Amino acid sequence: MPGLETWWRDTDAAHRYVTDLVDDEISRLRPGSILPARPWARELSLVDSAGLACDSLDLLNLASAVAEAVQMHRAGVEDYLLARRTIGDWVDIVGASLERFSEELTFRTSGTTGTPKASQHAGVNLAQEIAELAPLFQGRHRILCAAPAHHIYGFLFSILLPQRLGVPVIDIRGRSPTSVGAMFRDGDLVIGHPAFWTAFVRAGVSTTSQVMGVTSTAPCPADVARAVTARGVASLVEVYGSSETAGLSVRESPDSAFRLFSYWSRGSDDSSLDRTLSDGSVETVAAPDHLVWCDERSFHVVGRRDHAVQVGGVNVMPELVRQRLLEHPMVKDAMVRLMRPEEGARLKAFIVPVAPTLDVVTLRRDLAAWCDASFSVPERPKAFNFGSEAPSSDMGKPADWPIFEETPSGAGDSGLDR
Numbered sequence: 145m146p147g148l149e150t151w152w153r154d155t156d157a158a159h160r161y162v163t164d165l166v167d168d169e170i171s172r173l174r175p176g177s178i179l180p181a182r183p184w185a186r187e188l189s190l191v192d193s194a195g196l197a198c199d200s201l202d203l204l205n206l207a208s209a210v211a212e213a214v215q216m217h218r219a220g221v222e223d224y225l226l227a228r229r230t231i232g233d234w235v236d237i238v239g240a241s242l243e244r245f246s247e248e249l250t251f252r253t254s255g256t257t258g259t260p261k262a263s264q265h266a267g268v269n270l271a272q273e274i275a276e277l278a279p280l281f282q283g284r285h286r287i288l289c290a291a292p293a294h295h296i297y298g299f300l301f302s303i304l305l306p307q308r309l310g311v312p313v314i315d316i317r318g319r320s321p322t323s324v325g326a327m328f329r330d331g332d333l334v335i336g337h338p339a340f341w342t343a344f345v346r347a348g349v350s351t352t353s354q355v356m357g358v359t360s361t362a363p364c365p366a367d368v369a370r371a372v373t374a375r376g377v378a379s380l381v382e383v384y385g386s387s388e389t390a391g392l393s394v395r396e397s398p399d400s401a402f403r404l405f406s407y408w409s410r411g412s413d414d415s416s417l418d419r420t421l422s423d424g425s426v427e428t429v430a431a432p433d434h435l436v437w438c439d440e441r442s443f444h445v446v447g448r449r450d451h452a453v454q455v456g457g458v459n460v461m462p463e464l465v466r467q468r469l470l471e472h473p474m475v476k477d478a479m480v481r482l483m484r485p486e487e488g489a490r491l492k493a494f495i496v497p498v499a500p501t502l503d504v505v506t507l508r509r510d511l512a513a514w515c516d517a518s519f520s521v522p523e524r525p526k527a528f529n530f531g532s533e534a535p536s537s538d539m540g541k542p543a544d545w546p547i548f549e550e551t552p553s554g555a556g557d558s559g560l561d562r
Contacts, residue, residue, distance in 0.1 A: 212250050
């Protein structure tokens, strides 16, 4: 089995990495498009109609994304991407590139509406984190993974960690929670995210196998974390970090504080962290969220700094979704928020139509189709309320609204899920 420094020589890992990267980029380029079912064969064409049906502009964007991810310009082989037309070709080119330069990889923030931010991570720093994580999961025999391999969380846990532990990886995306539960064996490690574990609990899955779970990408609701272990999962390890910092800390109970990895320490103020790199130097970074420190090594997370919300494990900016909704010719004003827990786990939108006489049933249907064509899956509002003005509090500040009741403004109709 290849070492961490040559992870791409594991052909299965390299294939998952490249296909996840291409799949994600196409979803950004063509929201709502239907792609071939995964896994994709090496022979799958990037350009044929029976394959991914990419035109020349699509190919250029895809090639740029792949070249950026492995920093292909350092190896000087990026031109080969546009000359080759199958998934297998691109896996081989990525491997050839990494044989020449593999000291650093680029990861992008996970699906944030707008332009995702790119972050570079040195291979030695990623290996430092794996060295910290591996002892937590010694004795695991398989990894069942619901995270994409090209995001930093999925890369660490579905490529580097299994290579360190010497265990196989099974992609469980596309399987129902019940189907996943039926696969469990003693020694499994399940890599999920809050939406995955919420679905697991809601489906009533339980297990008597000795299974461990991991969650990351967003705060896991405490009741969900407790329910996961109550249904037989031996422990649920929550990893806190970000695309920019990678992992910072872990905890095994929603009632506990996060504990910093050994190479991280509290910064000079409450909003910064210091990382001791493998060469002994120290790097200071801004904390991804607002933190409340319990002591020098543990803290609670009390809110995001960037106002993003998580939908299905993906960062989404409600304000940017709102700005896009305002481009619809029938929308005068809009407000977008994450649903309340009892309403669901998707975005909801409050719409002020350009004319109060518009038929909201027709408008709802039109907006739903427009959103399907305009947004990625996590970005699409799944419930629409209508009214003459956006909800506000007595102080005039933006206010929440229930999707199942009459709108606070009193105009229009009540919101109905679609």
